[in-house]
Amino acid sequence: MKISTRQLLFFLACVAPVGKLILLPARLADAAQNDLLFPLLAHYLLQAGAVFLALLLARREESFTELLAHAFGRTGAAILSVLFALFLLFASLLPLLEQKLFVQNVFYDTLPAFIVYAPFFLFTAYVASKPLSSYGRVWDILAPLFLVGLAGILILSVGSSDFGAVAPAGAAGGSGFLKGVSSAFSWFFDAALLLPLLGKFRYTKGLAWKGALCYLAGGAAVIFFTAVFYGIFQGTAVNQLFGFTVTSKYFPGIAMLGRVDYLFIFLLALVMAFYNSMALQGSVECMLQAFGRKKYLPTVLSVIVSAGMLTAVTLLDRGFSDVLLGVGKWAFWIFPLFSVVVPALMLPLGRKRREAP
Amino acid sequence: MKLRKFLHTVPMKLYLILTAVILFSFFSNDFSLVDIQKTAVILAAGIDRTDSGFALTAQLAVPKGEDRTTGGTSSVEIETEGETVSDCVTLIYTKTGWVPKLVFCDLIVIGEEAAKEDVVSYLNYFLRNDYMPDTCLLAVCEGKARDLISSQSALEDTSSLAVSQLFSDAALKSGRVVSKTLKDFAIDYYGVSASSCLPYVRKTEQPDGQGGSSGGAGGGSGSAGAQDTGSGSGAPQIYSAEETALFAEGKLVAVLPREQTLAYNLIGGKVVSGTFNAEEKGKPITLTVIRDKGKVSLKLEKEPVAELSLDLTLRLCCRSISAPIEDIASDRLSDEAIQNAGTVVRGYLEDLFKTCKESGCDLFLLKRSLYRSSLKKFAARKDSLLETVTPEIKVKVRSMK
Secondary structure (H helix, E strand, C coil), rough: EECCCHHHHHHHHHHHHHHCCHHHHHHHHHHHHHHHHHHHHHHHHHHHHHHHHHHHHHCCCCCHEEEEEEHHHHHHHHHHHHHHHHHHHHHHHHHHHHHHHHHHHHHHCCCCCHHCCHHHHHHHHHHHHHHHHHHHHHHHHHHHHHHHHHHHHHHHHHHHCCHHHHHCCCCCHHHHHHHHHHHHHHHCCHHHHHHHHCEEEEEEECCHHHHHHHHHHHHHHHHHHHHHHHHHHHHHHCCCHHHHHHHHEEECHHHHHCCCHHHHHHHHHHHHHHHHHHHHHHHHHHHHHHHCCCCCHHHHHHHHHHHHHHHHHHHHHHHHHHHHHEEEEEEEEHHHHHHHHHHHHHHCCCCCCCCCC | CHHHHHHHHHHHHHHHHHHHHHHHHHHHCCCCCCCCCHEEEEEEEEEEEECEEEEEEEEEEEEECCCCHCCCCEEEEEEEEEHHHHHHHHHHHHHHHCEEEEECCCEEEEHHHHHHCCHHHHHHHHHHHHCCCCCCCEEEECCCCCHHHEEEECCCCCCCHHHHHHHHHHHHHHCCCCEEEEHHEEEEEEECCEEEEEEEEEEEECCCCCCCCCCCCCCCHHHHHHHCCCCCCCEEEEEEEEEEEEECCCCEEEEECCCHHHHHHCCCCCCCCCCEEEEEECCEEEEEEEEEEEEEEEEEEEEEEEEEEEEEEEEEEEEEECCCCHHHCCCCCHHHHHHHHHHHHHHHHHHHHHHHHHHCCCCCCHHHHHHHHCHHHHHHHHCCHHHHHHEEEEEEEEEEC
């Protein structure tokens, strides 16, 4: 079973943006104040380029490890695949911590025990044991859910926003821009998520351009949401850690009807659950490509990966901000290395095949 | 063969072990959730300054013993003192054994003396609290917040409910009160203008025999209700918030009288069906605002000019003298009434601008306008803007046709 072009484009336009709607707007506001849209735009342009490159690799119709094997041999490719799998696990850590914080704070009115989030890892252990190509149907379902969820939240939020708050452009200066860019790297590794998918979809004519444009379309939605977010909270935006869950509550009807916006929040939370498990599944896929696809191995690896992440998230329960600051300060370069540089370096690898009509 | 069989069952075993560990942990704890019976639901908080720090008066909702059918709210007030607001909130737990819960707190009242110091020195507790609704209303009160929160309302079961009613949509549209939430105030405070306003609440004693909490929205015995509430000392009170407290850098710097409060709301374009008085032929008349278009813009010439433009459509609401039925049937205003109305509103706006300028409160967010229009001009003029700015007031009044 192959992922179709439509499903892949749905992922880029409608699933990938959801990870940038919680903590990222507040983080950017902290780094770049009212200029927060510029670092966001820069990241989207860079990542769209990386998505373009990653999709071009699909022309070879070979898997990630097979492509690497052309240059590094079987053993070298296996080692690099495991390294890439470790990167995906590392990259998934912050989104999982972010999601845990989101669940604990938004769905409960007192801070509940960590354990309320733990069953999520049963879900990832199940999902990650399935073939990566099964995500195609999932994206078919998630795309309309995302569109309804985000549209609902934007409709309820936009009236409360003062868009003048993003003016004047350039107030944070070059240092603010650079700080914003460096602090947001950990949210942008979508091109890396595409690499384990290589060989699971066919390259159709213009897929690279279409993919990059769809990614930018999703990015436009995120940028618009971030502008709405900043317009609502302005100078206090840095204190609003749960992006899309807090913007719609100022809609005048909410006072009368109650938090009906939670319907839309739940939709986005559902999309986010699949998005956040994708890095784990990608990691399992890379390891499978490295070790060979034995019958029992997917489940064993998915359970080990999920249990490992559960342990990591448990150990870092109270250390999220330290991890976030540490990654933003010392390890931010890892993300562009694997999501931008790796696809670019892989471009000459493999042999070109004819494009499907 | 055995090894292969064993390996074949490993995935399921691992998955079952992981499931067992998670489910066992999941169902063997209370998720740190708080039993509702042990929860102090804070409806409102009053904050005063003390010599050593702060005094917090929390109005807690309590179950209503007798008259359950009325659906009203009963409350008790708990007073605590500490060096920080957090100390005070923690002491509620110590004193009562109930875990204080701010998720339903809809009103924070700041005592007049406390408001004269930077209010964010204590409001920051609420801004930091993830479970505090930032839609919570803020108000300043005459005297001590404790006295207001602990007073007995003549109209509602709890004082906080009665005060919150002052900021209903209808009241806001009348232009007689301003309303600010915790979020709005924080945005103003942390904005470049660092100025804001809050409603200024006064209480007035209701003479004996009039009003008094009835113990429920649907009625019930007056005396029983008063006991039920467990709160409220002295005679029943009614509350008003027609005045407005001005803040600069988080400190109370002036109080606007009701006329200037109305003028502020008019220039904000918020008034629908609000009324004010003017004169016609030397006699008072009341005019209703049908349409209100207000705008403030900053013009930078040699000296900065704040242009306050107001476009009002009015109709005659009532006269203070008897009138023929043809006159009563007509809503139209005479030229004299239109002119006088313009003069009255212009006077209110002039006074309002003067009060703001003298107190150093950038209520019209002129600094913010300058900042958003040009960083360069802002850097050059930000310190002198309020001192040098002059008003240019344009009032256009028309009669409803």
